[in-house]
Structures are given as C-alpha cells and as structure tokens.
Amino acid sequence: MKEDSEKEQRILDTAAELFSRQPFHKVLLSDVARAAAVGKGTLYLYFKSKDDLYFAVLFREFSTLIDSMRRFLDESALGPDGQLSGVVRILAEHFYARAFNMELLGFVVTCPVTDEWKQLRADLWDLFEGIIRRGVEKGVFRDEDPRLTSRYISGLVRAVCLFAPEGEDLDAVCRHASEFVLRGLDLKR
Numbered sequence: 001m002k003e004d005s006e007k008e009q010r011i012l013d014t015a016a017e018l019f020s021r022q023p024f025h026k027v028l029l030s031d032v033a034r035a036a037a038v039g040k041g042t043l044y045l046y047f048k049s050k051d052d053l054y055f056a057v058l059f060r061e062f063s064t065l066i067d068s069m070r071r072f073l074d075e076s077a078l079g080p081d082g083q084l085s086g087v088v089r090i091l092a093e094h095f096y097a098r099a100f101n102m103e104l105l106g107f108v109v110t111c112p113v114t115d116e117w118k119q120l121r122a123d124l125w126d127l128f129e130g131i132i133r134r135g136v137e138k139g140v141f142r143d144e145d146p147r148l149t150s151r152y153i154s155g156l157v158r159a160v161c162l163f164a165p166e167g168e169d170l171d172a173v174c175r176h177a178s179e180f181v182l183r184g185l186d187l188k189r
Contacts, residue, residue, distance in 0.1 A: 007036075007038060007042070007046075008046050010036050010037070010038070011032065011033075011036045011038060011043060011046060011047070011053070012053075012056060012057055012060055013036075014032055014035045014036035015027070015032050015036075015053050015054070015056075015057050016057045016060075016061070017035075018031060018032055018035065019054065019057060024050075024054060027050070028050075029043055029044075029050055029053070032053065055112055059116065059117070059120070061094075062120050062124075063120060064094075065090070065091065065094045065124075066120060066123050066124060066127070068090050068094070069087050069090050069091070069124075069127050070127070072086050072087060072090060073086075073087070073127065073131070079135075079138070079140060080131050080132070080134045080135030080138060080140045080141060081135065081140055081141075081182055083131045083134075084128075084131050084132070084135070084153075084178070084181060084182065084185075085178040085182065087127060087128065087131065088153065088157055088174065088177050088178045088181060089174045089178065091154065091157045091158075092157050092160075092161055092170060092173055092174045092177060093170065093174070095157070095158060095161035095162075096161060096170050096173075124154055125147075125150040125151055125154065126150070127150075128146075128149070128150035128153050128154065129146045129147055129149075129150040132146035132149055132150065132185065133146050135185065140185075141185035141186075142185060142186070143185055149184075149185070153181055156177060156180070156181070157177050160173055160176075160177055161173065
C-alpha cells in the first residue's frame with residue numbers, strides 16, 4: 001500500500017510540474033506517465049482522465065494552502081488584524097507560487113462540486129470568518145456578517161492575482177489586498 005501512495009504522489013508531483021510549464025491542453029497523460037516513470041495503464045489506475053488528474057493536483061494544492069494557513073494561525077501571537085494580513089499574504093503567495101499558469105487559475109472556477117471540494121472551500125472561509133469574529137469580539141473590526149465577508153476576501157485575493165496589472169509584484173498585491181480588507185473592517189467607518 002505504501003508503494004501505491006508513493007507512486008500516486010510521484011504522479012501528482014510530475015503532473016503539477018508539467019501543468020506549471022505548459023497549458024492544460026498540451027499536457028498529455030503519456031508525458032505524465034513517462035516523466036513519473038510509470039506506465040500509462042498505471043496512471044489510469046489512479047486517475048480516470050486528465051481532468052481527474054488535474055483536479056487531484058488542484059485539490060492537493062488547495063489542501064496544502066489550508067494547512068499553511070492553519071499553521072500560521074496556530075503559531076501566531078498576532079492580533080486579528082495581523083492574522084488577517086498574514087493569511088491574505090499566504091493566499092496571494094499560494095496563487096503566485098503554486099499557480100501552475102493563468103489558464104489553470106481560470107479553470108479553478110469550474111472545479112468539481114463534490115463534498116470534498118465543498119469542505120475545503122468551507123475550511124478556507126471558516127479560517128477567515130474566525131479571524132473576523134475574533135476581531136469583532138476584541139473591538140478591532142466592525143462587520144455585520146463575517147460569514148459573507150470571508151467569501152469576499154478569498155474571491156478578492158484570487159481575482160487580483162488572476163487579473164493584476166502587468167508588472168505588479170507579489171508584495172504590492174499582498175500589501176494592497178490586506179489594506180483594502182482591513183479598511184473594510186475598520187471601526188472608524
């Protein structure tokens with residue numbers, strides 16, 4: 001069983017690398033199998049199609065993102081505003097560093113609507129919502145509906161990473177996104 005898991009991870013690692021270098025339609029399963037040092041038939045034991053493999057890569061990356069955010073929050077001694085800025089940065093860095101290419105990011109919109117995907121999205125929103133609720137309780141933020149706001153934040157960061165003006169660097173995007181979100185939650189409004 002351990003060998004199967006290692007083989008599946010090798011296939012996913014290889015596919016992620018290939019999707020990062022070329023558009024989805026140019027990645028062939030035979031190329032993935034060859035680069036992963038498995039037979040094409042073996043690849044089909046784990047993934048029924050290229051779409052299935054593609055979404056497995058996305059799912060793994062999304063899971064990694066959630067884990068990174070949780071670790072940050074668990075280890076953070078920052079207040080809610082610092083935590084929110086930190087997770088916004090992690091989200092933006094994820095899109096910049098792990099986004100295989102712009103086509104891939106655009107395709108995420110049509111990810112499968114399975115219980116696993118729904119749970120991952122809910123986990124992401126729950127992280128943001130928890131920070132916002134703690135900020136409201138501490139008098140740092142003002143927000144009438146943290147549940148909705150949590151969805152805006154993830155959508156905002158994803159959109160700005162997808163459609164950032166040419167030449168915009170990661171630090172500028174992170175700084176602006178954090179400031180934009182924090183201004184929206186500011187008590188002074």
